[in-house]
Amino acid sequence: MALIQCLDCGKDISSNAAACIHCGAPLSSLKNPNQTVPYSDSEVSVMLSGKKQTSHVLHLILSCFTFGIWIFFWIIVAISNNGDNAAIDKKIKLGKKTT
Numbered sequence: 001m002a003l004i005q006c007l008d009c010g011k012d013i014s015s016n017a018a019a020c021i022h023c024g025a026p027l028s029s030l031k032n033p034n035q036t037v038p039y040s041d042s043e044v045s046v047m048l049s050g051k052k053q054t055s056h057v058l059h060l061i062l063s064c065f066t067f068g069i070w071i072f073f074w075i076i077v078a079i080s081n082n083g084d085n086a087a088i089d090k091k092i093k094l095g096k097k098t099t
């Protein structure tokens with residue numbers, strides 16, 4: 001059990017309390033275990049560099065040589081890459097946990 005400061009009235013309250021005993025502010029809004037902060041620009045650029053690029057030129061050339069058979073592999077690879085990249089975007093959007 002620790003004393004924390006109420007964000008509403010600034011008085012010390014127990015971290016185990018459901019609400020501030022001085023002003024009644026709910027503690028859940030003060031102490032959110034899932035609170036996140038945005039990633040820094042450098043962290044974002046590192047994650048963005050992990051994104052997979054679908055090489056359309058390579059796939060177009062392969063499509064010509066294989067008479068369109070390669071187009072199916074191309075679509076599968078593109079969908080797979082999009083899924084990975086969407087996960088990275090989501091992670092950046094959510095931010096990192098503070099705890």
Ligand SMILES: [Zn+2]
Nearest residue numbers: 006009020023
């Ligand atoms: Zn308070």
